[in-house]
Amino acid sequence: xxxxxxxxxxxxxxxxxxxxxxxxxxxxxxxxxxxxxxxxxxxxxxxxxxxxxxxxxxxxxxxxxxxxxxxxxxxxxxxxxxxxxxxxxxxxxxxxxxxxxxxxxxxxxxxxxxxxxxxxxxxxxxxxxxxxxxxxxxxxxxxxxxxxxxxxxxxxxxxxxxxxxxxxxxxxxxxxxxxxxxxxxxxxxxxxxxxxxxxxxxxxxxxxxxxxxxxxxxxxxxxxxxxxxxxxxxxxxxxxxxxxxxxxxxxxxxxxxxxxxxxxxxxxxxxxxxxxxxxxxxxxxxxxxxxxxxxxxxxxxxxxxxxxxxxxxxxxxxxxxxxxxxxxxxxxxxxxx
Amino acid sequence: xxxxxxxxxxxxxxxxxxxxxxxxxxxxxxxxxxxxxxxxxxxxxxxxxxxxxxxxxxxxxxxxxxxxxxxxxxxxxxxxxxxxxxxxxxxxxxxxxxxxxxxxxxxxxxxxxxxxxxxxxxxxxxxxxxxxxxxxxxxxxxxxxxxxxxxxxxxxxxxxxxxxxxxxxxxxxxxxxxxxxxxxxxxxxxxxxxxxxxxxxxxxxxxxxxxxxxxxxxxxxxx
Numbered sequence: 254x255x256x257x258x259x260x261x262x263x264x265x266x267x268x269x270x271x272x273x274x275x276x277x278x279x280x281x282x283x284x285x286x287x288x289x290x291x292x293x294x295x296x297x298x299x300x301x302x303x304x305x306x307x308x309x310x311x312x313x314x315x316x317x318x319x320x321x322x323x324x325x326x327x328x329x330x331x332x333x334x335x336x337x338x339x340x341x342x343x344x345x346x347x348x349x350x351x352x353x354x355x356x357x358x359x360x361x362x363x364x365x366x367x368x369x370x371x372x373x374x375x376x377x378x379x380x381x382x383x384x385x386x387x388x389x390x391x392x393x394x395x396x397x398x399x400x401x402x403x404x405x406x407x408x409x410x411x412x413x414x415x416x417x418x419x420x421x422x423x424x425x426x427x428x429x430x431x432x433x434x435x436x437x438x439x440x441x442x443x444x445x446x447x448x449x450x451x452x453x454x455x456x457x458x459x460x461x462x463x464x465x466x467x468x469x470x471x472x473x474x475x476x477x478x479x480x481x482x483x484x485x486x487x488x489x490x491x492x493x494x495x496x497x498x499x500x501x502x503x504x505x506x507x508x509x510x511x512x513x514x515x516x517x518x519x520x521x522x523x524x525x526x527x528x529x530x531x532x533x534x535x536x537x538x539x540x541x542x543x544x545x546x547x548x549x550x551x552x553x554x555x556x557x558x559x560x561x562x563x564x565x566x567x568x569x570x571x572x573x574x575x576x577x578x579x580x581x582x583x584x585x586x587x588x589x590x
Numbered sequence: 591x592x593x594x595x596x597x598x599x600x601x602x603x604x605x606x607x608x609x610x611x612x613x614x615x616x617x618x619x620x621x622x623x624x625x626x627x628x629x630x631x632x633x634x635x636x637x638x639x640x641x642x643x644x645x646x647x648x649x650x651x652x653x654x655x656x657x658x659x660x661x662x663x664x665x666x667x668x669x670x671x672x673x674x675x676x677x678x679x680x681x682x683x684x685x686x687x688x689x690x691x692x693x694x695x696x697x698x699x700x701x702x703x704x705x706x707x708x709x710x711x712x713x714x715x716x717x718x719x720x721x722x723x724x725x726x727x728x729x730x731x732x733x734x735x736x737x738x739x740x741x742x743x744x745x746x747x748x749x750x751x752x753x754x755x756x757x758x759x760x761x762x763x764x765x766x767x768x769x770x771x772x773x774x775x776x777x778x779x780x781x782x783x784x785x786x787x788x789x790x791x792x793x794x795x796x797x798x799x800x801x802x803x804x805x806x807x808x809x810x811x812x813x
Contacts, residue, residue: 341718345718349736349737349739358719361728
């Protein structure tokens, strides 16, 4: 649905050239929720804004639903934008117009007849749950309600794609959750392809199917969200994921532990605790759990246990091999002292 | 300094007609300033760098013309525009004639105020309108102007107040009006009564305009 090929965006500031986006290629499939994560300044916002050409790419191609946006003239680009919705961190509603008028702006841009406009506005208000706020000005709404208006405006012309520019970063956790649920519903029921940029890994974990991590304008790692979370390759990715899935054990605990410390990772449906207790029974090793968590990513469990194994080193080796055979991933963090 | 009430009463018809002349001059200049200065201010804003109708040549030419007129002292502009005034209204004296040069001075003044009011509009809102596929005309009419409404109203208030001052200068070249009265009687003839009365009238007038302008700007703002 979205094809970004060799996209580079160069900014000129004080006679210096800065590559905001550096040779990025990404394909987003139809019906997918794609997350782009990274620290601020990583170039994710520039990348997103290139998709609907709010920023003109310096080099590269942007194809949305088959047509190359970089080749369109002004009026065709305007028509293409009707089918690409966008929502923003700070909502960007017209403060001097009512909720209904804000939504109607998109419909006006599509030259919808007046009578149909009213019906469609009501439909959209119903979808985002703001029917009673029809004639209210944005100043009287909460952050979550404003974002709902933003979503209604973005979806007015039945777009194929919805771009979300840090859409939940200005919201509290509960409101974030409800907005994410709304986006999930939109993705599922209307089959709209969604691209989300965010610095919150929780958002990616919660609703994205695939993801990319950006740094200095480049994509450093990408793939299905579950794979990236369960098996991060780059340091930056590990750092990002640690806010959601922790791999760290406090120093003080490490000091008191004498045995071999291993991290065991169970993906998907492997019953982690069962494998471990089975192993301990089978081999002559003792095990102590130091840390453990089970997270659900895309409804698939991801279990991580850090444990101490005490026993003969060859017994420990055998035990680790056995665990690995049970389709778990084992990593020795520190050998026994 | 002395204040003679009988002298004042004698002069009321003259003060009255001078005040109406002032209102007349200011009204014409204000209407012309809005009709021409508003689009001019909008054009200067949207042709600027990074805006959706970016056009450096147009932007610089318009900016230059505005600066040019604004840098000429009004009294010189008044004299320089005599041929234009005669061509337009057939005379170079009287309030109608004075309103020609007042209008010419008010247009760039108001255009700059409009431009700065538009700059106050949150750019993200304009960007959202572009992303929604709005036409330039829709973005101006349905987004930029409503968002800048309060600022533009303040600009109108400032323009009126500034016109009150400038109209007095126009009075010296036979433009008429309350400022003219103040200068002719109060200043040249040392008529304290007329001077004090006209100055008080101007103070009250400016206060009312400013209060009303602020109030309207506040009421229309839905923020």
